[in-house]
Amino acid sequence: MAAFTELVFSGVQPTGNLHLGNYLGAVKRFVEMQDRDAQCLYCVVDLHAITVWQDPEALRGQIREVTAAFLAAGIDPKRSIVFNQSQVPQHAELAWVFNCVARLGWLNRMTQFKEKAGKDRENASIGLYDYPVLMAADILAYRATHVPVGEDQKQHLELTRDIAQKFNTDFAGSIAAHGHGDAFFPITEPLIGGPAARVMSLRDGTKKMSKSDPSDNSRINLTDDADAIAQKIRRAKTDPEPLPSEVAGLKERPEADNLVGIYAALAGITREEVLRDFGGAQFSAFKPALADLAVTSLAPIAGEMRRLTADPGHIDAVLADGSARAETIAAQTLDAVKDIVGFVRRGPSLQAVR
Numbered sequence: 001m002a003a004f005t006e007l008v009f010s011g012v013q014p015t016g017n018l019h020l021g022n023y024l025g026a027v028k029r030f031v032e033m034q035d036r037d038a039q040c041l042y043c044v045v046d047l048h049a050i051t052v053w054q055d056p057e058a059l060r061g062q063i064r065e066v067t068a069a070f071l072a073a074g075i076d077p078k079r080s081i082v083f084n085q086s087q088v089p090q091h092a093e094l095a096w097v098f099n100c101v102a103r104l105g106w107l108n109r110m111t112q113f114k115e116k117a118g119k120d121r122e123n124a125s126i127g128l129y130d131y132p133v134l135m136a137a138d139i140l141a142y143r144a145t146h147v148p149v150g151e152d153q154k155q156h157l158e159l160t161r162d163i164a165q166k167f168n169t170d171f172a173g174s175i176a177a178h179g180h181g182d183a184f185f186p187i188t189e190p191l192i193g194g195p196a197a198r199v200m201s202l203r204d205g206t207k208k209m210s211k212s213d214p215s216d217n218s219r220i221n222l223t224d225d226a227d228a229i230a231q232k233i234r235r236a237k238t239d240p241e242p243l244p245s246e247v248a249g250l251k252e253r254p255e256a257d258n259l260v261g262i263y264a265a266l267a268g269i270t271r272e273e274v275l276r277d278f279g280g281a282q283f284s285a286f287k288p289a290l291a292d293l294a295v296t297s298l299a300p301i302a303g304e305m306r307r308l309t310a311d312p313g314h315i316d317a318v319l320a321d322g323s324a325r326a327e328t329i330a331a332q333t334l335d336a337v338k339d340i341v342g343f344v345r346r347g348p349s350l351q352a353v354r
């Protein structure tokens with residue numbers, strides 16, 4: 001592997017209904033990261049997907065669909081490593097080690113588990129509870145320095161940092177003895193930000209745009225055609241006031257703030273710049289402009305996704321190649337982790353010199 005100053009890792013769950021929030025908060029930024037001096041790994045996190053039940057045939061299609069979305073959005077599988085999690089066994093293996101490092105109290109504080117498990121907590125899978133530990137393993141199997149994600153993943157990233165820190169402390173002596181200095185795992189930087197770090201539902205500006213929202217009108221799917229996109233924006237909930245000319249005027253106006261944020265992210269400008277052009281405009285003028293921009297930005301991606309998903313053999317080959325490259329890196333991390341923890345392993349394990 002060439003020497004890069006940064007290692008970027010991120011993932012998307014193949015749970016269907018990939019939407020504008022996933023695109024603006026994550027995938028579009030994955031594409032931009034390719035221009036940094038970084039090795040980027042983008043993972044279809046299928047082990048995460050099965051923390052809630054998935055129909056097996058549908059899951060296979062969804063894995064290919066997320067891969068197609070990565071490629072259609074502009075991720076280059078030659079420059080970046082594109083793969084699916086279940087083809088790299090080190091993710092699950094490292095997650096077990098981290099299960100023994102993470103504390104129950106830390107996981108009990110995870111708000112996403114509380115939201116997803118809802119009232120029927122006793123019936124939630126253990127995988128759903130353990131999700132953030134597997135996510136830490138995904139990131140740290142590559143000793144990733146940077147992780148671009150939407151704002152909803154902030155707490156999970158903090159847990160990843162806590163796990164890395166505790167591992168480095170618990171095994172400090174062994175880490176040094178094996179020649180890794182005073183820390184084996186980096187304290188990964190979350191990259192959260194921009195105008196679309198949290199895209200909200202088109203039906204309720206206080207709720208995150210989400211794959212699992214029962215209302216299809218709440219989200220713009222990456223597979224929606226131009227008519228569906230325009231209609232969903234036309235019907236998006238708004239208030240009766242014109243757009244303000246200052247960002248401060250969007251406070252207490254979640255739906256207006258959301259649409260302005262979406263426009264800004266699609267156009268690659270700030271909310272301030274959007275309001276410079278549309279301050280004082282009614283939604284009847286702003287919504288068609290937003291719909292035009294959304295269609296121009298998303299229709300080519302949807303078209304390319306359709307073309308790519310028609311050839312599953314090509315997608316599977318991309319995933320196989322990416323998985324082999326990812327495994328080469330993750331296997332090195334796991335060998336070192338096994339030595340640090342004190343396991344006896346096949347192959348030339350480094351003996352600690354004391």
Ligand code: AQP
Binds near residue numbers: 213
């Ligand atoms: N609304 C959003 N705004 C900005 N970013 C978002 N992301 C998700 N929703 C938004 C980001 O997309 C990446 C992949 O997310 P994921 O599919 O792995 O997980 P998720 O957060 O569970 O997606 P959903 O749509 O919210 O699914 P459900 O309905 O199951 O809860 C992540 O970087 C995420 O931050």
